[in-house]
Amino acid sequence: MSAILPPATLGMLGGGQLGRFFVLAAHEMGYKVWVLDPDPNSPAGVAADRHLKAEFDDYAALDQLAAGCAAITTEFENVPAGTLDYLAKFVPVRPSADAVAICQNRVAEKTFLANNGIPHAPFAPINTEADVRNAPSVLFPGILKVARFGYDGKGQARVANHDEALAAFQAFKGEACVLEQMLKLDYEVSVVLARDEHGKVKCFPTAENAHARGILDVSIAPARASGCQRDTAEELAERIAEQLDYIGTMAVEFFVSRGELYVNEMAPRPHNSGHYTIDACVTDQFEQQVRALVGLPLGDARAHSAAVMVNLLGDIWYDPTQPGPDSHGHYREPDWSQLLAIPNLKLHLYGKHHARPGRKMGHFTVIDADPAKAVATAMAARTAIG
Ligand code: ADP
Ligand code: MG
CATH class of the missing domain: 3.30.470.20 (ATP-grasp fold, B domain)
Structure with a gap:
């Protein structure tokens, strides 16, 4: 496509500090930015030209965003892939829903790394208690991580053995997880x-x-x-x-x-x-x-x-x-x-x-x-x- 030039309006999904820095960078270049985020005080929302205070699956708000913006991106990896797919029917959305979907799910992410021959810590997807019991011993001591919505170390538990992994899996209420070998980090x-x-x-x-x-x-x-x-x-x-x-x-x-x-x-x-x-x-x-x-x-x-x-x-x-x-x-x-x-x-x-x-x-x-x-x-x- 030919470049979208200032003073076009760009859309940002998510209102955190990453979105705020995007707004500031876009403003410096002469673009306008609309931000979609439910938090009325979100750091990016208050800096934006327009703040749509709505959830990421509020399709009326998504319609507004698509109608007002020449292209849309995200600062929030947990934006539903369906939202990106929907918006992409109307305007360029970058990165794609497919790329975001892989990065937002630790099972998909590690499977992607394995399929592409990219070095990663040994891991096993954990969906059931049986998966925990059958996990190879080489994964211990390990770290159990919820597959989705973890950040800044949240949704993670360090586990020394199968029993601890089982307790941690139960504490995560049986949510899909990955069990990863704990690497000794330089x-x-x-x-x-x-x-x-x-x-x-x-x-x-x-x-x-x-x-x-x-x-x-x-x-x-x-x-x-x-x-x-x-x-x-x-x-x-x-x-x-x-x-x-x-x-x-x-x-x-x-x-x-x-x-x-x-x-x-x-x-x-x-x-x-x-x-x-x-x-x-x-x-x-x-x-x-x-x-x-x-x-x-x-x-x-x-x-x-x-x-x-x-x-x-x-x-x-x-x-x-x-x-x-x-x-x-x-x-x-x-x-x-x-x-x-x-x-x-x-x-x-x-x-x-x-x-x-x-x-x-x-x-x-x-x-x-x-x-x-x-x-x-x-x-x-x-x-x-x-
Ligand atoms: P988050 O999404 O919270 O950033 P990470 O998977 O990056 O989750 O884990 C946060 C931090 O925990 C890492 O930066 C690292 O310091 C430590 N950590 C996570 N997984 C491992 C591992 N397999 N071996 C050793 N340290 C780990
Ligand atoms: Mg990390």
Whole structure:
């Protein structure tokens, strides 16, 4: 198709911080954006030109979105595939429902990896208690994950043996799961890339990711891995995007175990570990999402600086000595002055109304020509903010 040019209106399914950054990137380029999300206070909804406050399967709202938008994308991997298929009857929808459907279900995702010969942790689909009992012993110690709707370590249980796996499966109320072998991790990396309608791919520099309590904590880019591992990660990510015939920005998370790369999971959208691209790359992951959506050539994805991104979770808002302003807990706004005084630190707050422990409220990125200095400055800033 010929490119959709500004000031066309673009549609976004989902109103979280990823959607918000898409809105900001699209606005910078002169596009308008409509966001569909049921939450009246959603970070993207409040920044959008129009916010349709409706559920993702509200077909009247989907009709409105399709009528008002020249192309539609998503920031939320759990949007029903049927919704994307429906919208695609009227306007270009990128990525496709098929690609999203694979990424949103851990069984489909791991089966896809297996079918395409892409290295991944040994796993077994678990649909019944008998599946748990018959699970190969090599999967223990393992990790039982619900097949759908898990994120930030939610819907996961570490299990040492069949008995624990059975108890965990019952606690998940018999929901479809995967049982995965627990790998001994050297570290984790991710590749965020964009792929356009002609199949051209641009990878951002591989990021090295540290998690705390199952939630991304710090991303360092470029990853401190050997060049060879970085290249392999990019090659694998590119192969996955091709096999999915993916159009848009996507992320592939990897485990590095005993020096080998294993794909952990894919995200059919920009990714938290790609937030550093906002401040450190010529074109960021959200502008690439816009470009792929509207049919423009992808931008230059190279980094002009090393970067360290640190997530700001609701925990640092929490103060047990303060009376809570409402039922959401005891919290106060952190004092941002120290972070804002650091000249090569960029603070991003998502405007969420309620701070909760573990909730992603914002992040900051330190950029520096010297990667070691970026790490040191970011770690000192993190200590300062709590
Ligand atoms: P989420 O959708 O919540 O990000 P992940 O499958 O990525 O779920 O798991 C979250 C984190 O838990 C991973 O980034 C990793 O640190 C740890 N983890 C998950 N699966 C395994 C595994 N098989 N072996 C070792 N660590 C794992
Ligand atoms: Mg993950």
